Amino acid sequence: MKTSNTEQTFDPNSASEAAATSEGRGTYDERVNRILAAATGVIARVGYEKASMRQVARAAGVSLAGLYHYFDSKEKILFLIQFRSFNALLTGLREKLHHVEDPFDQLRVMVRNHTGYFVANMASLKVCSHELDSLTDEAYEETFAIRRHYYEVTRGIVDRLFDKYAPDSTLDRHVATMSLFGALNWLYRWYDPKRGGSPTALANQLATQFLHGILGPPPAPDAAGESAPP
Amino acid sequence: MKTSNTEQTFDPNSASEAAATSEGRGTYDERVNRILAAATGVIARVGYEKASMRQVARAAGVSLAGLYHYFDSKEKILFLIQFRSFNALLTGLREKLHHVEDPFDQLRVMVRNHTGYFVANMASLKVCSHELDSLTDEAYEETFAIRRHYYEVTRGIVDRLFDKYAPDSTLDRHVATMSLFGALNWLYRWYDPKRGGSPTALANQLATQFLHGILGPPPAPDAAGESAPP
DNA sequence: GATAAAACCGAACGTACGTTCGTTCGTCTT
DNA sequence: AAGACGAACGAACGTACGTTCGGTTTTATC
Structure with a gap:
């Protein structure tokens, strides 16, 4: 008995209960x-x-x-592709954030996690970035919910960055967060792992650009000692 | 006799030779x-x-x-939408750049031009950003050529920015340029003119983030006098 | 008001799509 | 040996699509 895919629900948990019922070619x-x-x-x-x-x-x-x-259907295939990718992105990010305290480092972790998963699964993330509106009804709602969680975790990092290092900044934090997602989600249009630099160099540059972009030039060499990032 | 659309070529010049052959409802x-x-x-x-x-x-x-x-066909409709938008973006940018010398200001002009056209033609630019690969053969080549010109003009600004204000930066200029396009081309996914801030505020923030992002914190208060942007 | 061209349309053509049906072939369990 | 079930398939169904055809109405020119 197969547990998930042949049912009519959109439960994406895919592990069968029985480990290997048939060994014709793989489980x-x-x-x-x-x-x-x-x-x-x-x-x-x-x-x-x-x-x-x-x-x-x-x-x-x-x-x-x-x-x-x-x-069950073509849409279910797309749903599974997107759900699994977003889930992997989100849970990977949450795990890695546990070991990091400073929002400066957390932002770097977020960018590294995203680009790392992108480079390792280019086709999947292309489908995730390009087919965001191709799902309907419950399937759409479900992937949308994970994407919102992913946004909120990232937005939390951005908020703490502003609060700690640029509390008086006039920049809009939502615009800042979405510009970061724009840079990340546009990768699939141009990044070629054969011709572009290493994935780590890519992640470092994107994180650096974003951090300098929102923290800007230090206000002036006169403020208290907590104005410069570590 | 209609000049362009009923022919089989992909020449996108749309002005009829005769000004108004029929006035049933518009020319x-x-x-x-x-x-x-x-x-x-x-x-x-x-x-x-x-x-x-x-x-x-x-x-x-x-x-x-x-x-x-x-x-002639469905594809021709998409071609015309994309060609006209890319053309308007590119010629508008080239015109506005004529009056501006400093690459710092040129970058702001580029971002303002792009966001301004986006806000005024949201549906068109959504189609341009999302359906980049939906054209084939000559139609694809032709829009691709304009997009490359648009990239090259922008890349020129980025190059002059680096050369003048951060000649020793280790950042990759192609990655920097594409991250800017990512932030701009992702706008259609989230920007709502009713709820988001004003278009000018949006353009200012995106330009500021990018400029601070690539120029970074000033190297140190010891270099020569040309290290700080005007 | 006749004439020609442009503007416009209802109906159809051929095709490709997502999905379903009925069936066969192995492989387990008893 | 019998029964049951998963895995897999060829063939078909109904529909919606892009495009075309033949014709009618409208407009401009004389």
Whole structure:
């Protein structure tokens, strides 16, 4: 009995209860993941609306009807791709933030986490950045909720940055946060891991630009000792 | 005889030779522009692939067949929307740059030009930012060429900024330029003119963040007199 | 008011899509 | 050996799409 995908709900927990019911070629979860990976590639290349289930089936090495044995619908495939990516981004970020205190370092952790996941899963994050509005109803609401959590965690870092290092700044914090997301979510349009610099250099530069951008030139060499970042 | 749209080429010059051959409801060009505006709204709302010619025709107040009297194909409609927007962005920027010398001010001009055109034509720029890869062959090449020119003008400003104010910076100038485009092209995802601040405040903040971001804190209060922006 | 061109439209054509149906083939369990 | 179930597939269904065709109405010119 398969637990999640053949049901009608949008519960994205994908682990089967039984570990390996059939070993024809990998477990059930492994076959799901392989098909999802193929679908991610196709959707990233041609876009969700233009990607046909026949294309996905061919790329995954199954028949068109076989595809529907694993997924209820085309939208469910997109939902799973997005939900898993956003979830990985968010939980990865929350874990890494536990070990860091200063908002200056937290911002660097956030940028490194995002670019790191991007470089390791370029197709997935392209689909996440480009197909934000392709889901409908509950599937949309559910991914939207995670994205809002991701925003709020990031916004919290930005708030603490302003409060600690630039409490008198007139910059709008929402605009600042969204400009950071813009720089990050635009990566899929131009970054080429073969030609661009190393992922770490990319993350460092994006974080540095953002930090200098909102903290600006130090007010003047006269204030108290807590005005300069460590 | 109509000059451009009914031909098979992708020449986007839209001015008819005869000023007003028909006055039923506006000139030929006015009718073309009204249909294009309606198409822009539909494509911005539901996406290019999902937008049907029937939907566009209904929004424009013409029949499905009547639509094909003005445009050869669906792709040509998207091409015209993108070509005209990119062209307006680029020529507007080039004009405004003529009166400005310092790269610091030039960058502010660029950001103001882009955000200003965005706020005045939100649907068009959403289509331009989101449907970059929906054109094929010559239509794609032609819009790609303008986008490259737009990049090169902006990159020139960034280069002069670095050369004049931060010649020893280790930041990658391509990454810096693309992060600026990311912040600008992501606007359509979140900026709401009713709730967000004024467009000028938005432009000022984005320009300030970018300038401080790449110029960083002044190296130290010991260098020569040309290290601080005017 | 006749004539020609432009403007416009209802109806259809062919195709590709997402999804479903009925069935077969193995492989477990009993 | 029998039964049950997961995995997989070929073929089809209904629909919506982009585009075209043949014709009618409107407008401009003489």
